[in-house]
Amino acid sequence: MTESTAPQSEHRTVLLRGGEVHSPADPFATAMVVEKGRVAWVGSEGAADAFATGVDEVVDLEGALVTPAFTDAHVHTTSTGLALTGLDLSAAASLAEALRLVREYGAAHPAAGQVLLGHGWDATRWPEQRPPSRAELDEASGGRPLYLPRVDVHSAVVTTALLDLVPGVTGLAGFHPDAPLTGAAHHAVRAAAHGAVTPAQRRAAQRAALSRAASLGIGSIHECAGPEISDEADFTSLLALSRAEPGPRVVGYWAEQVTDEKDARRIRELGASGAAGDLFVDGSLGSHTACLHAPYADAPTTTGSAHLDAAAVAAHVTACTRAGLQAGFHAIGDAALSAVVDGVRAAADRLGLDRIRAARHRIEHAEMFTPETIAAFAEFGLTASVQPAFDAAWGGEEGMYAQRLGAERARTLNPYAALLRAGVPLAFGSDSPVTPLDPWGTVRAAAFHRTPEHRISVRAAFTAHTRGGWRAVGQDDAGVLVPGAPADYAVWRTGALIVQAPDDRVARWSTDPRSGTPGLPDLGPGAELPECVRTVVGGHTVFEGPNG
Structure with a gap:
């Protein structure tokens, strides 16, 4: 050029x-x-x-x-940058390899007292089928503080030295003596680990993440921050950086409950576009914390964790709508999505359906739909901010979803075709660093979903990853x-451009120029992105x- x-x-x-x-x-x-x-x-x-x-x-x-x-509608920018510049375990093929990578990273970063940060391990892919023990991590890290969140970032393994930095952690919910930490215990050690990151390290991580996004054709990202997953300094510094330096646009969401106008004003003062993003109704499937109606197939004594009920959802949506603020939640399991739609319905009964629809509230991840919750999303105009790479990583008959839920329930996850048929607005993202920034890979994952009836056209997937992200923030004249x-x-x-015929169920291809539809790259299996x-x-x- x-x-x-x-x-x-x-x-x-x-x-x-x-x-x-x-x-x-x-x-x-x-x-x-x-x-x-x-x-x-x-x-x-x-x-x-x-x-x-x-x-x-x-x-x-x-x-x-x-x-x-592209617009990536769900990103954790600083964590993405730390993963890019730090210890990445996503490619580890075994527990032994993961421990080797920990040893090598610690040797390359010998600063005494420095908290070691890593990311991306997934024991369901390892032959050992278990996470590292605390004793194994203590040995591999040389006794240093180490924080290693699971790939879904809803649980973590840590060293004894990091636990020593968090007084009272052993008495918090979700603490396990020699198993991944969840819940309040996980939040406490994460805060300690991230609190050790210096402003200079944070700024370098943010620049690395934004630079990586720009190199992949991403022009906008939606930063999903909040008091349980980051802190206000991290959030405001990222927004300031995006204003001061050339790079992708950053739309910020702060996941804190709103009960009145004072809360809404504080959200706006932070620079957030909404009280949304990862406001947790539940957790994740991989960590057995997504909230289900029926127990997990591989953990039959649990149905996950419920953090907000329908009443709390209704209060948040009502307060945000009255304040003219976008609301949103993190909800993955079928019980969590039921709580969301019940709460939004209660808010609509109070304020009127038109006001709820006009506010364009959004739900992050939204994986385990039923026909009833799909219909409710359409009725209330809720945007499904979803991550097709999740299906590519964990779907299929042998994937993590099938392990956690059984094959029959796993096949219901991420029903993009049904959502589009119902008229539910879609916005695509990565949840990086949970899955990597990879926009064309995301489009391919939606078009070649592991469950064929959930596939959508490349054109529809491309729209969800471009214009869909802009619509999710209330701007209809962009992304095109x-x-x-x-x-x-x-x-x-x-390579050559092709035109995909619109079909909500399967991929069909047409190269007829009379279609009057702009072409897109061939993203079929084996095609180079x-x-x-x-x-x-x-x-x-x-x-x-x-x-x-």
């Missing part, structure tokens, strides 16, 4: 030509004009000649594809390349790759 040497600026007028522009305004567009940070025109190569002498800059796309930038929209776009090197060569946010280039 060639261009003039002047850097792209929000105030410059730029013509991009000689490629493919993914735009509903013109499905055959090969050129685009950006002016003052917004899309000014899209059209054909021939018509672009009229702009060539009146712009500040001309970019020859050399056949590249231009799409709206049409005149007047924000100039948030990515440029890709990719597109390579991002440039990401632009509001007219500013925030990433440029070596092949750009």
Whole structure:
């Protein structure tokens, strides 16, 4: 891709030509004009000649594809950066390998007293089928404080030295002498571990995460923060960084319950767009803490953990709606989703259905639907902020979901086709660092869901990961390349484009140009994912790759 040497600026007028522009305004567009940070025109190569002498800059796309930038609707930015720069156990194939990685990381970071942070272990993938014991971690870490959350971040294994930094932790709910910590005990050790991160380390981690997002064509992220998973300093520093430096847009959510206007005002003063995100109604399936109507198949004495009931949900939604604030919750299990819809229904009875729908409240993860909860999501206009990579990682007949729930219940999870048929708004994200930032991989995971009846078209998945994220924050004129929209776009090197026929159940392909639908890359099994060569946010280039 060639261009003039002047850097792209929000105030410059730029013509991009000689490629493919993914735009509903013109499905055959090969050129685009950006002016003052917004899309000014899209059209054909021939018509672009009229702009060539009146712009500040001309970019020859050399056949590249231009799409709206992705929005990742659920990210933990600092944790993502710490995983990128710290101890990553996601690739460990066994308990022995995980312990080896801990030893090597500790040796490479010898600072005395420094808390070691890691992420990503998943014992369901290991032949040993168990997490490391405290004694094994004490030995591998050399007796240093070590915090290792499970891949879902709802439980953690730690060393004795870290427990020693948390007075009273042994008396908290969720403490287990030699098993992963959950609940209040986990929250306490996580606060101690993250409290040891210096402002400089935190800023470096945030920059690393935002840089990684930009390199993948992500133009916006929704930071899902809150008092149980981060702290106010982390949240406000991230928002300040996103305002001060070029990079992806950051929309912040703070997961704290609201009961009155005073609470709502405090949420706004933090800079949050809503009292939403990971406001926990339950936990996770992997940690046996997602709240179920029937017990776990592999833990028949438990149905998980319920943190908020329908009454608490109703109070939060009512207070937020009255204050003009977006509300939201983390809810995964079928019992948790039932509590959410019962609570939202009670709020609608108090305030009226129209006010609830207009507020665009959102639910994070929302995996274990029933037909009744799907219908309720549609009725109340609740956005399902979901992560297709979860199914890719843990779905299927032999996956973690089937281990936890049994194959029959596992097959009901993440029913994207049914949600779309019902009219439920979808916004796609990663929950990074739970699963990696990987937008095209996310689109592929939704289109090739492990349960075929839940598959959606590539086009629908792409929309959920671009325009869907903007709609989830109440902005309907963005996430699409049409005149007047924000100039948030990515440029890709990719193979031939194809048009997928709309079908809610299975993947069918069409290359007929008469369809009048802009094409997208082939994401079928074995196909190489597109390579991002440039990401632009509001007219500013925030990433440029070596092949750009």
